[in-house]
Amino acid sequence: MASLLILNYHRITRENEFIDPRYRSFTIQESDLLKHFQLIHDLNIPVIDLSELSNTSISGLCVAITFDDGHRSDVEIALPLLKKFGFSATFFPVVHHINKEGYVSWEEIHLLNKEGHMIGSHGLTHRRMSxxxxxxxxxxxxxxxxxxxxxxxxxxxxFSFPYGDFTQDVLKLVLETGYTQCVSTQFGFNECSGNSTVLKRWNVKSTTSARELKRMLEGNFLTLVRYRLIAQLKSCFLRIQRNLTLF
Structure with a gap:
């Protein structure tokens, strides 16, 4: 059975463009995104659409690409690079951010959709669900x-959980509302069976180099262990945080 790694991006900037310090860790440069896509292409790793999960006949590793928040860079920078390599992606805009400065417009969302990319929801206002x-x-x-x-x-x-944050009660509501699949920010690989309701993703950060991505795609043991430990610590911290709110 194929194994799926979902790469999740946020804002992309051009060289020497100002980066708000609040969002620096989840902002990468255009040159880095190009290197990531070039690496995936050179390693001949299939890039699939999230809608293909249960239908893919691919064996081995495959990749899916997502973009959260609906930044203007989705259209201005990411879309041309996706076209260049023939990759598909899923975009998760925050509805109340659409048409606002720095974010995509409805016209641009239609363009993404017309170009064959999927559109999902990242919530109405990007509030922490828990x-x-x-x-x-x-x-x-x-x-x-x-x-x-x-x-x-x-x-x-x-549906993409804002901040990757959800509880089982929230997940139940997501499914009751009519969504068929969700994506989190919990690190991990997914089985390409279409049976998973919540898919794991790797949040790409400003420090994620092409070399780091290559180690991940090649299954470097130490790299995988490090990210799994980080994921476990994050999960533990979130549980403690939620429990503290009960008192």
């Missing part, structure tokens, strides 16, 4: 889905 009431979670899920579906005239079945 901190919301049931009604607030329901509104974030339902309203964002309805707006996207009305605009695109297509079903929207993919």
């Amino acid at each position: 901190k919301l009431t049931r009604d607030e979670v329901q509104h974030e899920l339902q309203a964002s889905k309805e707006v996207l579906e009305k605009e695109l005239e297509n079903p929207v079945g993919l």
Whole structure:
């Protein structure tokens, strides 16, 4: 059975472009994105669409590419590079950010969709789901889905948890709202069976070099152990944080 690594990107900048310090860790330069895509191409690793999970006949490792938040760089920088290499991707805009400065417009979302890329929801306002009431979670899920579906005239079945944060109650609401699959920011590889409701992703950061990506794609033992330990520590921290809010 094929193994899937989902690479998750956020904002992409050009050389010498100002980067807000608040978002620096999840911002990478255009030259780095080019190196990442070139590496995937050179290693001859198939890039699949998330909709292909249950239908793929690929064996071995494959990659999927996602972009969270809906930054303008999705269209200005990422789209031309995706075209260059013939890769597909899934974009998760925050609905209330659409048409705002620094983010994609509805026209650009239509362009991404027309170019064959998938559009999913990243929530209405990008709020941390575990901190919301049931009604607030329901509104974030339902309203964002309805707006996207009305605009695109297509079903929207993919949801990306803001901050990668969710509980089992939140997940239940996601499925009840009509989403068929979710993506988290928990590190790990996925089976290409289409049976997983929540898919793991690797959050690409400003420090993620092409060399680091190559080690990951080649299954370097120490690299995998390091990221799995980080993922376990993050998961433990989030559980402690949620428990503290109960007191």
